Amino acid sequence: MSETPSPKDKVGMICRALRRAIIEQALEPGAKLPEDSLGERFGVSRTIARHALGQLASEGLVELRRNRIAVVVTPSWQDARDIFDIRMELERLIVRKLAGKLKPVQIARLKDHVAAEQQAHDGPSAVSIRLATEFHILLASMTNSPVLVRYVSEIAYRCCLTLSLFSRPHSSECGISEHIAIIDALQDGNVEKAMTLMHAHLGEVANRALVEPSPARGRDLVDVLAPYAEETH
Template identity: 50%
Template sequence: MSESKNTLTNAVHDLLRKAIIEQALKPGMRLPEDTVGEQFGVSRTIVRHALVRLENEGLVITRRNRGAFVAEPSREEAQQIFEVRRCLEHEVIRILCDRMPESGYDQLNAHVRLEQGAKGKDGPVSIRLAGEFHVLLAALTGNEVLARYVSEVVLRCSLIMSMYARSHSSDCAVDEHSQIIEAIREGDKDRAMHIMGHHLGAVAGRAELSPKPDSISAILSHYGKELAQ
């Protein structure tokens, strides 16, 4: 692929990814190559390459003879993604407590200021910025493989939140991000990991990933146990 085509593919990929993460493009929505190409003024070939990249990131799925769609992760897949994310982000904390780049804290604090500026204004933008904080943390480890995996699971978590989340608390997210930065600065690995674990648990908790009861008996069984006591 020529350099100009690669640049266009990157641009289309980044714009589509942003539209998915900011919930403008909803899970299950079809992404026709011709329509996307017309809107961005690029060829279907460019769009196809961008969609393949998004599929590799788990944000898009391709259905035989039907084209590309925004992915719709199942609850089971979502739970697995959150489990992997916790493992990866604990490793990020461990590394950063041992070695943080000189400009790392300035970059993190600058990003938190962006998050504070978005508080209470735009939920989808807050969700995107919250995810980007975790991607930045991973990038600062200097481990490109770890950073790539974290970026992928964070993106997929953002998609999961758009499907299953009851709400997004930007106040809580920004406050805990600041606490994580401070704990890393103090070299307090245990505290930083504890805050991160609580933080990711709260994010997962806002996504209703447990199967919903589908009958009156299932709903009332829990309350019946109380009566039997």
């Protein structure tokens, strides 16, 4: 919610920056997020930083413990399972809503995104994963259902986080071709095929969640956030 990119919305800006930092694993699960440091880093008071943390907590990306420093959540394996279950249902719904109803301009938009994914394929894997995640969010946004967009965004980001915890290191080949296949099926209005593809695609992704977690290490917050603070002013 409150996803309006208004220039005055400092909380939203910090949220976006942190969200990105988290899903690109610049901030790993377990990383501490003290209100002071955050505020200092983004040039706002603790009040704002605190609000941002509250927001991210409500999205399930940050864990808020009373009187303790907030941390990036470390999803449990069970959480991961649950989240993927829900995700499958929601993405089925999206596919059902979208199949055969996408306008050419939307198809183009999707293909552009996939192209970007292909381009980023050689770059840092964190970026690939983020783009793959954002493909699904883009898809969701085409349903024109704000609620659906919100839930799928949240869940997709959390999946992203989970994958970073449990998946094998070199899983950057996140099924770009599968994305293309899904677009095609949607374009053809082939609901069943699209749903099957999506299901398989997500299953594929979920099945990577079978390896040991990596322990959280503690880098300096200021360093880590440097590249993300830029766009906030």
